[in-house]
Amino acid sequence: MSTLDTTLHADAHEHHGPAKGMGRWLFTTNHKDIGSMYLWFSLLMFFVGGCMALMIRAELFQPGLQLIEPGFFNQMTTMHGLIMVFGAVMPAFVGLANWMVPMMIGAPDMALPRMNNWSFWILPFAFAMLISTLFMEGGAPNFGWTFYAPLSTTYAPPSVTYFIFAIHMMGISSIMGAINIIATILNMRAPGMTMMKLPLFCWTWLITAFLLIAVMPVLAGVVTMMLMDIHFGTSFFDAGGGGDPVLFQHVFWFFGHPEVYIMILPAFGIISQIIPTFARKRLFGYASMVYATASIAVLSFLVWAHHMFTVGIPLAGELFFMYATMLIAVPTGVKVFNWVATMFRGSMTFETPMLFALAFVVLFTIGGFSGLMLAIAPVDFQYHDTYFVVAHFHYVLVPGAIFSIMAGVYYWLPKWTGHMLDERMGKLHFWLSFIGVNITFFPMHFIGLAGMPRRIPDYALQFADFNMVASIGAFLFGLSQLIFLWNVIACVRGGRKAEARAWEGAEGLEWEIPSPAPYHTFATPPQLPESLR
Amino acid sequence: MSSSSYYVPEQSRWPILASVALFLLAYGAGTLLNALSAEQGGGLGLVLLLAGALMMGLILVGWFGNVIHESRGGLYSAQMDRSFRWGMSWFIFSEVMFFAAFFGALFYVRVLAVPWLGGEGDKGVSQMLWPDFVAQWPLMITPDAERFPGPAAVISPWHIPLLNTCLLVTSSFTLTLAHKALLRDARMQVRRWLFVTIVLGVVFIGFQAYEYAEAYHELGLTLQAGVYGATFFILTGFHGLHVTLGTLMLMIILGRIVVGHFDSRQHFGFEAVAWYWHFVDVVWIGLFLFVYVL
Ligand code: HEM
Ligand SMILES: [Cu+2]
Numbered sequence: 001m002s003t004l005d006t007t008l009h010a011d012a013h014e015h016h017g018p019a020k021g022m023g024r025w026l027f028t029t030n031h032k033d034i035g036s037m038y039l040w041f042s043l044l045m046f047f048v049g050g051c052m053a054l055m056i057r058a059e060l061f062q063p064g065l066q067l068i069e070p071g072f073f074n075q076m077t078t079m080h081g082l083i084m085v086f087g088a089v090m091p092a093f094v095g096l097a098n099w100m101v102p103m104m105i106g107a108p109d110m111a112l113p114r115m116n117n118w119s120f121w122i123l124p125f126a127f128a129m130l131i132s133t134l135f136m137e138g139g140a141p142n143f144g145w146t147f148y149a150p151l152s153t154t155y156a157p158p159s160v161t162y163f164i165f166a167i168h169m170m171g172i173s174s175i176m177g178a179i180n181i182i183a184t185i186l187n188m189r190a191p192g193m194t195m196m197k198l199p200l201f202c203w204t205w206l207i208t209a210f211l212l213i214a215v216m217p218v219l220a221g222v223v224t225m226m227l228m229d230i231h232f233g234t235s236f237f238d239a240g241g242g243g244d245p246v247l248f249q250h251v252f253w254f255f256g257h258p259e260v261y262i263m264i265l266p267a268f269g270i271i272s273q274i275i276p277t278f279a280r281k282r283l284f285g286y287a288s289m290v291y292a293t294a295s296i297a298v299l300s301f302l303v304w305a306h307h308m309f310t311v312g313i314p315l316a317g318e319l320f321f322m323y324a325t326m327l328i329a330v331p332t333g334v335k336v337f338n339w340v341a342t343m344f345r346g347s348m349t350f351e352t353p354m355l356f357a358l359a360f361v362v363l364f365t366i367g368g369f370s371g372l373m374l375a376i377a378p379v380d381f382q383y384h385d386t387y388f389v390v391a392h393f394h395y396v397l398v399p400g401a402i403f404s405i406m407a408g409v410y411y412w413l414p415k416w417t418g419h420m421l422d423e424r425m426g427k428l429h430f431w432l433s434f435i436g437v438n439i440t441f442f443p444m445h446f447i448g449l450a451g452m453p454r455r456i457p458d459y460a461l462q463f464a465d466f467n468m469v470a471s472i473g474a475f476l477f478g479l480s481q482l483i484f485l486w487n488v489i490a491c492v493r494g495g496r497k498a499e500a501r502a503w504e505g506a507e508g509l510e511w512e513i514p515s516p517a518p519y520h521t522f523a524t525p526p527q528l529p530e531s532l533r
Numbered sequence: 534m535s536s537s538s539y540y541v542p543e544q545s546r547w548p549i550l551a552s553v554a555l556f557l558l559a560y561g562a563g564t565l566l567n568a569l570s571a572e573q574g575g576g577l578g579l580v581l582l583l584a585g586a587l588m589m590g591l592i593l594v595g596w597f598g599n600v601i602h603e604s605r606g607g608l609y610s611a612q613m614d615r616s617f618r619w620g621m622s623w624f625i626f627s628e629v630m631f632f633a634a635f636f637g638a639l640f641y642v643r644v645l646a647v648p649w650l651g652g653e654g655d656k657g658v659s660q661m662l663w664p665d666f667v668a669q670w671p672l673m674i675t676p677d678a679e680r681f682p683g684p685a686a687v688i689s690p691w692h693i694p695l696l697n698t699c700l701l702v703t704s705s706f707t708l709t710l711a712h713k714a715l716l717r718d719a720r721m722q723v724r725r726w727l728f729v730t731i732v733l734g735v736v737f738i739g740f741q742a743y744e745y746a747e748a749y750h751e752l753g754l755t756l757q758a759g760v761y762g763a764t765f766f767i768l769t770g771f772h773g774l775h776v777t778l779g780t781l782m783l784m785i786i787l788g789r790i791v792v793g794h795f796d797s798r799q800h801f802g803f804e805a806v807a808w809y810w811h812f813v814d815v816v817w818i819g820l821f822l823f824v825y826v827l
Contacts, residue, residue, distance in 0.1 A: 239662065
């Protein structure tokens with residue numbers, strides 16, 4: 001009986017603040033608390049994965065083996081990829097969704113608040129388990145973040161079993177997080193907030209959540225088949241029993257390609273919120289943005305084998321997947337066009353969030369173009385598994401996904417903390433990151449085209465110069481992220497007071513409530529502001 | 534509770550406890566499997582696994598207990614009910630995709646991988662590895678018969694599997710009858726039909742266990758029997774687990790009916806379990822067709 005009493009009781013005075021002490025964070029059901037935990041966790045993982053990246057770049061600074069063992073190098077590339085994808089980028093987007101979606105649609109919280117807490121708290125345990133493999137006998141997983149069989153089955157270190165269960169835990173967390181976001185957006189919008197008035201960040205997240213629920217179970221399926229092959233003698237990925245290692249790649253990439261869109265669609269949403277604010281114009285082509293996002297999501301299920309052009313698939317397959325992949329560039333182009341058209345003749349200012357958003361538009365587009373090059377099957381025969389691929393996906397992920405996250409954090413920090421950012425420090429962070437990212441990844445296009453293979457700790461002499469440049473850039477980029485940490489902490493602790501509408505051109509429900517946002521917002525559904533009616 | 538405000542629960546201890554339990558389960562299972570594969574015996578892994586399972590069981594009872602309590606306390610609005618409905622629907626969709634991965638694997642090996650190994654089709658060159666291998670399905674003789682001795686025979690679809698199909702399809706009907714009865718508030722009939730559904734589920738599981746025993750002891754159809762055995766057991770095995778879980782949930786629902794929960798207007802818990810049961814039923818139809826018959 002006691003729980004019911006307390007809940008009914010608490011209901012009487014809804015506007016109480018957070019609980020005291022550790023309990024606040026462990027037991028919370030508040031979307032803002034949970035959003036903050038997701039974001040801090042992701043930042044921690046970003047630094048952990050970043051240190052691994054710097055170890056890789058230090059080893060590749062010069063040809064020859066200097067600093068780390070090749071086996072450890074493999075563990076670093078694997079763990080770097082896994083931690084960045086599942087630990088840094090994905091949780092950061094979920095954190096942003098937790099904070100912003102309820103405030104943008106006028107909901108009091110997420111639809112299923114307790115499950116929301118569970119989605120988050122699974123993650124630290126999953127990553128503790130994954131990272132603990134570094135200290136196990138035989139070392140951490142060393143088969144790349146794509147964990148192709150039989151490297152990840154027959155030839156894997158024993159720690160692969162823990163890796164499999166860690167993936168299962170991350171999958172459970174992602175699926176529950178996604179279900180929550182869908183239920184919130186579909187069910188908890190304020191009266192009058194029709195689907196076609198939904199802020200784009202919510203739209204892109206709605207579609208991302210759908211992708212997550214569709215493909216995380218497939219990832220669970222593929223690791224389960226691995227587990228069976230390793231421990232129960234099945235032969236899913238062993239041709240000796242009639243299976244096929246290529247089957248692994250099909251199932252993995254059926255998850256994997258939608259996964260890369262899971263990491264970019266919310267970014268599209270963030271950018272579509274920021275650019276109109278600082279261009280002081282409405283977003284150009286709202287409806288086309290929604291349809292473009294949806295068609296990208298649908299197409300993303302039909303292109304997975306562009307990762308497998310060289311593995312030996314029938315000619316018809318090569319052709320189908322080549323054309324289907326190139327088709328994705330069309331809705332992506334629509335988006336880039338709309339962002340540029342939004343800025344066209346706008347009264348633009350260039351505060352830190354806008355700088356990151358602009359860099360996103362330019363650099364993501366470069367990544368999209370290199371993607372198109374890779375999509376051409378005969379050409380990919382040359383590029384596959386070279387640094388060109390590394391250049392491609394780092395352009396879409398670092399100045400793409402990561403820049404969008406930073407843009408979003410800088411954009412919404414005033415709402416979260418009640419303080420404006422120190423623009424000088426923000427700009428410093430931006431310019432160092434922008435320069436660092438390009439010094440790091442642009443040369444990789446050249447060494448890739450010249451044939452340097454990826455995931456190898458040593459290389460031929462002719463690649464030496466560009467590798468040195470890339471390593472210097474990587475350290476510049478990595479160290480500048482300490483400024484980001486500094487900026488966030490400084491903004492939490494103090495600064496110029498932010499108004500409710502922290503940015504002059506900002507529109508939407510989240511800018512109608514005070515900054516910092518009160519612990520509980522919208523206990524009763526709000527009136528939509530003029531701009532949304 | 535007015536319908537305009539949404540019930541946001543207070544702080545809860547269940548999620549963090551459930552995370553610990555899940556961690557124990559996962560870490561225990563990993564340790565146990567590694568120990569078994571290295572032939573070192575269970576030990577620590579088994580202890581952790583069991584502790585995790587026990588803890589998770591208790592948490593689920595407590596957590597769902599909480600939810601039921603709140604629901605019966607009238608804290609949930611119609612909007613809240615819709616959140617639960619969306620939640621359950623998307624959860625079932627995720628389960629569909631989980632099975633889709635295994636069905637996909639089955640189709641891929643049957644239609645592409647095995648014929649290629651036998652020298653047919655676009656990639657028939659892979660026959661170089663085992664020139665004597667002849668493609669067939671069910672795959673009775675594997676390419677490397679020493680490591681993966683194929684089965685002597687496979688299970689005939691027209692005995693137990695057909696019977697099981699009838700059982701599950703009937704159980705979907707009886708469950709619907711129970712639902713209809715609940716809508717009329719005819720509680721005795723709800724009990725009766727629910728009970729019949731549960732019995733059908735239990736008999737299904739029994740037959741499935743019997744079939745597994747036969748496969749292992751008489752047919753040589755094992756997990757190690759090549760890719761036919763692998764796909765057979767992963768599909769029927771996960772399905773069997775789902776039936777077991779579904780039956781357990783039906784039992785809980787029956788218990789709740791007996792103590793007076795649910796009425797014709799408010800019975801989402803009942804419906805959620807019914808959806809799940811129908812989903813498991815549909816998966817079985819797929820299994821019956823593609824694993825047993827075709
Ligand atoms: C215009 C859109 C895009 C096209 C046409 C495209 C195309 C491709 C192709 C063909 C490959 C395979 C290259 C190879 O392995 O030989 C590839 C790899 C990759 N792409 Fe993209 N891509 C696009 C956008 C994106 C986006 C938005 C992301 C993520 C945010 C992304 C992330 C990746 C990753 C992570 C890999 C490498 C996976 C690995 O092998 O480790 N791509 N892309
Ligand atoms: Cu792809």
